[in-house]
Amino acid sequence: MNPLIPLLVAIPLAGAFLTMIIGRFITGIPRYIALATLLLTAFISFWLLVAGGGDQSVYIMGGWEPVNGIPIGIHLVHDGFSALVLCIISLIGLLSVLYSISYIARYTSGNYFYALFCLMIAGMNGVVLSGDIFNIFVFLEISAISSYALVAFGVEKNELEATLKYQVLGAVASFMVLFAIGFIYWSTKTLNIADIRAVFSEGHDRSYYLLIQILLLTGFGLKAAIIPFHAWLPDAHSSAPSPISAMLSGVLIKAVGIYVIIRLFFNMFEITGAMAVMITTLGALSMAVGVFLAIGQWDIKRLLAYHSISQMGYVVMSAGIGMTLLARGVRPEVAALAITGGIFHLVNHAAFKGLLFLNAGAIEYSAGTRDLHEMGGLARPMPVTSATSLAASFSISGIPPFNGFFSKLIIIVAAVMARFYLLAALAAVVSIITLASFMKFQRYAFYNGEPGRIGKEIKEVPLPMLMSMVTLAVICLLLSLLALPAIRDAVLTPATDILIDQMKYSSQITGM
Amino acid sequence: MTVIVKKTTQLIAGIIFLYGIYIILHGHLTPGGGFAGGVILAGSFILLILAFGSDFLHLLREERGSTLYENLAILIVLFLALSGLLAGANIFFGNWLPHGTPGELLSAGFLPLYNIFVGIEVAASILTIFLALVIFKEEVMK
Numbered sequence: 001m002n003p004l005i006p007l008l009v010a011i012p013l014a015g016a017f018l019t020m021i022i023g024r025f026i027t028g029i030p031r032y033i034a035l036a037t038l039l040l041t042a043f044i045s046f047w048l049l050v051a052g053g054g055d056q057s058v059y060i061m062g063g064w065e066p067v068n069g070i071p072i073g074i075h076l077v078h079d080g081f082s083a084l085v086l087c088i089i090s091l092i093g094l095l096s097v098l099y100s101i102s103y104i105a106r107y108t109s110g111n112y113f114y115a116l117f118c119l120m121i122a123g124m125n126g127v128v129l130s131g132d133i134f135n136i137f138v139f140l141e142i143s144a145i146s147s148y149a150l151v152a153f154g155v156e157k158n159e160l161e162a163t164l165k166y167q168v169l170g171a172v173a174s175f176m177v178l179f180a181i182g183f184i185y186w187s188t189k190t191l192n193i194a195d196i197r198a199v200f201s202e203g204h205d206r207s208y209y210l211l212i213q214i215l216l217l218t219g220f221g222l223k224a225a226i227i228p229f230h231a232w233l234p235d236a237h238s239s240a241p242s243p244i245s246a247m248l249s250g251v252l253i254k255a256v257g258i259y260v261i262i263r264l265f266f267n268m269f270e271i272t273g274a275m276a277v278m279i280t281t282l283g284a285l286s287m288a289v290g291v292f293l294a295i296g297q298w299d300i301k302r303l304l305a306y307h308s309i310s311q312m313g314y315v316v317m318s319a320g321i322g323m324t325l326l327a328r329g330v331r332p333e334v335a336a337l338a339i340t341g342g343i344f345h346l347v348n349h350a351a352f353k354g355l356l357f358l359n360a361g362a363i364e365y366s367a368g369t370r371d372l373h374e375m376g377g378l379a380r381p382m383p384v385t386s387a388t389s390l391a392a393s394f395s396i397s398g399i400p401p402f403n404g405f406f407s408k409l410i411i412i413v414a415a416v417m418a419r420f421y422l423l424a425a426l427a428a429v430v431s432i433i434t435l436a437s438f439m440k441f442q443r444y445a446f447y448n449g450e451p452g453r454i455g456k457e458i459k460e461v462p463l464p465m466l467m468s469m470v471t472l473a474v475i476c477l478l479l480s481l482l483a484l485p486a487i488r489d490a491v492l493t494p495a496t497d498i499l500i501d502q503m504k505y506s507s508q509i510t511g512m
Numbered sequence: 513m514t515v516i517v518k519k520t521t522q523l524i525a526g527i528i529f530l531y532g533i534y535i536i537l538h539g540h541l542t543p544g545g546g547f548a549g550g551v552i553l554a555g556s557f558i559l560l561i562l563a564f565g566s567d568f569l570h571l572l573r574e575e576r577g578s579t580l581y582e583n584l585a586i587l588i589v590l591f592l593a594l595s596g597l598l599a600g601a602n603i604f605f606g607n608w609l610p611h612g613t614p615g616e617l618l619s620a621g622f623l624p625l626y627n628i629f630v631g632i633e634v635a636a637s638i639l640t641i642f643l644a645l646v647i648f649k650e651e652v653m654k
Binding site: 003010013014018020021024059060061062063 | 579584603604
């Protein structure tokens with residue numbers, strides 16, 4: 001019972017409501033409250049990552065202990081995988097708030113921005129920590145509703161259209177998730193993830209089980225914007241204010257989409273061959289189609305948004321490869337490698353996609369445009385933005401020594417070792433097309449032509465924005481250290497272990 | 513609205529308000545509780561606004577007040593939950609007050625307190641949503 005675990009949800013919630021109360025009387029304070037909240041959250045998540053050592057630690061809310069091994073209270077579960085995702089959430093959140101201090105000053109009603117931001121963080125932390133499928137739904141709605149409002153923050157025509165689309169598809173997704181939870185509760189009489197697994201393993205109707213799986217995969221697939229369900233993402237992520245785009249693309253689709261899919265399909269359901277093939281296919285499809293949709297875009301934020309779909313495809317595909325091997329029961333070490341690669345790429349993507357959206361925001365802030373046709377020669381007036389975006393572009397296209405190279409390498413090597421030669425080749429080709437599309441971004445934005453074309457004087461962005469961009473660029477470099485065996489064993493391996501070992505997740509909760 | 517509507521509203525708004533308070537206070541004993549009671553409380557305010565028209569009450573000032581109450585109430589709920597963590601038992605949402613005899617009004621430790629503040633929170637937030645919609649419509653009409 002580590003008391004720090006519930007604080008990860010309680011602190012951002014308190015921050016959100018304090019912002020609204022204090023911001024009413026003293027203007028200018030809310031941004032510092034949000035910053036302090038995120039600093040505290042980041043400190044706690046890193047402390048839990050380092051001190052926890054990847055061990056599973058369960059917190060029972062209200063002290064409702066299990067009765068006869070059946071959990072009756074709400075459980076918060078902190079293990080290797082959730083520790084990593086919590087660190088991403090709070091780190092990218094902290095840097096986005098730092099960036100917002102200058103960026104949001106242009107908008108009115110900053111209070112609401114910071115309050116909604118803290119609320120979104122609280123929701124995501126809740127989703128990641130919850131060991132209870134209904135609470136996943138509740139926190140999912142908290143983060144989703146605050147993100148609908150944040151996407152519409154500019155209140156222009158585009159923003160409102162994007163947020164409407166996002167809300168409609170988000171509501172469909174939530175409905176499917178709730179429907180599936182209802183089905184699960186009907187047949188198992190429990191909502192605890194570990195307990196659901198225990199009840200299902202005693203015997204279940206196969207078609208009923210498949211229906212639940214499909215509903216959950218569709219619901220969370222919509223949240224994660226895997227390819228047939230991706231329609232809302234490019235609009236929503238490009239219309240939001242840039243720090244929010246960084247949060248949505250860098251963190252939200254992972255925390256409420258990919259994380260939950262991986263968690264449920266490894267730790268709640270039995271791994272079956274059919275679902276493994278389906279997840280691998282969806283991943284490979286997102287990876288390939290996303291990048292082809294991205295390369296034709298001229299709006300920088302839309303281009304980045306389509307790349308998010310493609311990069312998430314890598315993560316889903318490698319998790320699917322791991323599942324396929326586990327379902328066949330052959331070569332668990334290769335399955336572990338594939339899943340490690342996927343989780344590594346998830347962490348990396350948060351860093352470089354967050355950075356790229358912050359760069360796009362900086363360009364929009366100084367040059368006032370998002371269209372690549374209208375830019376050019378920004379490297380001279382904006383040297384820091386140019387350098388950091390070069391670093392991020394190298395990372396996402398997989399150029400050593402940046403982090404993206406190592407995670408893509410691990411994924412491709414794992415695919416080859418698992419004898420998925422076609423998927424390995426596809427991953428390599430997609431990586432090359434990604435490189436091409438980022439060369440286009442670099443050329444048209446920073447190098448081609450003269451900055452005078454835009455018709456106004458372009459200056460480098462203010463210091464807080466620079467600080468968060470430079471920090472993220474350094475993080476992009478430092479994350480490649482996770483490929484070293486010693487650090488990988490300390491950080492990534494616990495996350496993989498909890499997913500691969502079928503009994504490890506449930507054992508401590510149900511006390512068996 | 514006509515005199516009949518106004519007079520009837522005047523007569524029943526107070527009773528509805530009292531009924532909401534009753535539901536909230538007996539939340540740990542009977543069906544209902546903070547959420548249901550809060551909705552009833554908000555209902556009595558909304559009834560008054562509907563009957564007497566929006567210029568009778570100073571809507572913007574109301575809205576500011578209800579937002580403040582909403583945020584304060586939820587902060588207090590959070591603080592009560594944290595008090596379980598601080599009170600030595602080390603349990604978030606821990607119920608460390610004496611539980612009393614089941615069935616009496618003053619029993620069940622923290623539950624009545626949670627119900628009261630959740631009731632305030634729900635009433636204030638539903639009123640805020642209603643006022644926001646009315647204010648938005650008036651601004652559009654102007």
